[in-house]
Amino acid sequence: MTSDPRKQHLLGTPLTGFAAFCAERKWPVYRARQVYQWVFEHGVADFDAMTNLAKTDRAKLSERWIILTGREARRQESKDGTSKLLLEWPDGAASECVLIPDETRRTACISSQAGCPVGCTFCASGIDGLQRQLTAGEIVEQAVQIRALCGDPVENRRPGEDPRLSNVVLMGIGEPLANYDNVLQAIHTINADWGMNIGARKITLSTVGLPRQIRRLAEEDLQINLAISLHAPTDVLRRKLIPWAERVSVDELVSAVNFYFEKTGREVTLEYLLLGGVNDGPRHAADLANLCRRMRCNVNLIRYNPVAGLGFERPSSAAAHHFVEQLRARSVNVHVRKSRGIDIDAACGQLRRARPDSGPTGPVDKPLQPGSNKAAPDGVTD
Numbered sequence: 001m002t003s004d005p006r007k008q009h010l011l012g013t014p015l016t017g018f019a020a021f022c023a024e025r026k027w028p029v030y031r032a033r034q035v036y037q038w039v040f041e042h043g044v045a046d047f048d049a050m051t052n053l054a055k056t057d058r059a060k061l062s063e064r065w066i067i068l069t070g071r072e073a074r075r076q077e078s079k080d081g082t083s084k085l086l087l088e089w090p091d092g093a094a095s096e097c098v099l100i101p102d103e104t105r106r107t108a109c110i111s112s113q114a115g116c117p118v119g120c121t122f123c124a125s126g127i128d129g130l131q132r133q134l135t136a137g138e139i140v141e142q143a144v145q146i147r148a149l150c151g152d153p154v155e156n157r158r159p160g161e162d163p164r165l166s167n168v169v170l171m172g173i174g175e176p177l178a179n180y181d182n183v184l185q186a187i188h189t190i191n192a193d194w195g196m197n198i199g200a201r202k203i204t205l206s207t208v209g210l211p212r213q214i215r216r217l218a219e220e221d222l223q224i225n226l227a228i229s230l231h232a233p234t235d236v237l238r239r240k241l242i243p244w245a246e247r248v249s250v251d252e253l254v255s256a257v258n259f260y261f262e263k264t265g266r267e268v269t270l271e272y273l274l275l276g277g278v279n280d281g282p283r284h285a286a287d288l289a290n291l292c293r294r295m296r297c298n299v300n301l302i303r304y305n306p307v308a309g310l311g312f313e314r315p316s317s318a319a320a321h322h323f324v325e326q327l328r329a330r331s332v333n334v335h336v337r338k339s340r341g342i343d344i345d346a347a348c349g350q351l352r353r354a355r356p357d358s359g360p361t362g363p364v365d366k367p368l369q370p371g372s373n374k375a376a377p378d379g380v381t382d
Contacts, residue, residue: 007066010039011144012137014185015194021064027057036194039067043148070141083149089114089138093131095173097142099149102338107167108146112139112183113174118208119243120231122275124307125173133179139186143168143196165196169204171227171348175244176205177213184217187224200224206271209248211256218263226260227269227300228253232279233287241279254294261296268297273348275304276313280323289330298333302348 010018019032034052038044045068047053047061070087073094077083083099093114100107116123117130147165168190170176176183187203189195204225207214217226230253232238238245257268272288274280292299301324304314315323320336327334337348 004066007064009069009135009137009141010035010065010067011140011189012135012185014189015192025060031057033194035061040144040195040197043144068141068145070138070145072145083146085142085145085149087142087145089134091132093134095134095138095142097146097172099146101150105166106150106164107169108143108165109169109172110139110142110146111172111174112170112176112179116174117178118175120208120229121241121243122231122273122304122307122310122312124310130174133182134174136182136185136189139170139182140189140196142172143190143198147196165198167202167204168196168198169206171204171206175208175210177207177210177217180213180216184220187222191222191224204269208242208244209253209256211248211252214256215259218260223264223266225269226257226266227271228257229273230270230288231273231275233284233291237279237284241275250291254291257295257297268295270297270299271302272299273302273304274315274320274323276315276319278312280315280319282326285323285326286330289327289332292327292332298335299327300335300337302337305348 015032015036018035019029022031022035023029031053035047035050038050044050047058047065047067050058050061053061070089072085073088074086075083081101084096085098086094086096088094095111095114097111098109100109111134113133114131115129116126119126119129143165150165170183170187183205187205190198190203191200200223204227205217206227206229208229214226229242230238231241233250235245235250238250260266260268270288270292272279288299301320303317303320304312306312306314324334324336
């Protein structure tokens with residue numbers, strides 16, 4: 001989606017599609033890769049800066065193509081080094097993406113939808129519901145825009161630090177498997193040697209758990225990481241926290257995860273958000289351990305990151321430590337994920353599509369109300 005309907009979004013076009021455009025103009029066969037090298041390797045977003053192309057060719061490219069379509073509506077920097085961008089697309093839709101630096105690794109956390117239809121009761125992303133799907137180009141563009149934040153001058157780098165973007169996680173706003181085709185195309189571009197050239201094992205897709213789409217993803221011959229936003233070990237509790245769980249049982253998820261492992265050989269990560277007094281007791285730990293025995297998985301625990309007005313509490317570090325001990329005593333491979341960017345609402349569950357001023361997505365200081373998106377996942381786009 002671009003501001004000029006005559007122009008195509010280059011970041012949403014596979015190399016083969018752009019090569020066909022070049023062939024129609026009888027340009028050299030290497031021209032398509034040459035342009036993509038400028039864009040994806042050198043981070044150039046202006047055709048006029050591609051100095052080894054003829055001026056007339058640059059003009060023709062500018063007439064038909066656009067590289068970046070999003071406007072940076074706001075940038076925030078956390079005291080822990082995390083950066084968050086709010087990108088506004090030409091139609092007024094907006095989404096947030098995050099740069100998470102961690103020692104030698106730099107991760108882009110990107111969104112798959114403008115808003116979220118799932119409506120998890122503890123999450124800010126679904127408060128205003130779903131506005132629309134993001135295109136493949138808009139998904140890729142978030143990673144490209146985040147990568148542009150990684151280029152620290154040499155003198156500012158710590159020993160051994162690599163300023164390049166190393167990892168991409170689809171853990172931002174939205175349910176990736178509810179925007180299946182666009183997400184898959186974006187992953188191919190992020191992974192391709194002609195694209196961002198980020199290894200498949202450094203790409204993670206996080207889903208609330210749509211069994212049919214998980215099985216379809218297993219057949220795609222991709223070696224990406226799959227994470228399931230579980231958050232509760234039983235159907236009764238999960239359905240209180242995640243509206244879409246009303247139509248997807250834990251047993252169905254286990255079956256889909258096992259199918260994914262059989263097809264890909266890749267263990268799945270279970271994401272478990274610890275909500276103080278809700279899902280962090282001894283019984284929950286025992287139930288989660290029993291669930292883990294039924295599939296090849298590891299567990300990522302995340303202490304709840306506060307969202308004003310939603311009524312949940314962040315458990316103490318002692319409570320979280322005790323939960324970890326109980327899982328490890330039952331031989332569960334468990335890790336605690338650090339929360340990053342809490343002070344700028346960039347941590348897990350805090351991202352929103354709100355704009356810094358009033359508009360189609362509403363003002364930032366709009367009173368928060370839990371989402372009411374209880375539509376069944378059967379109707380998702382795939």
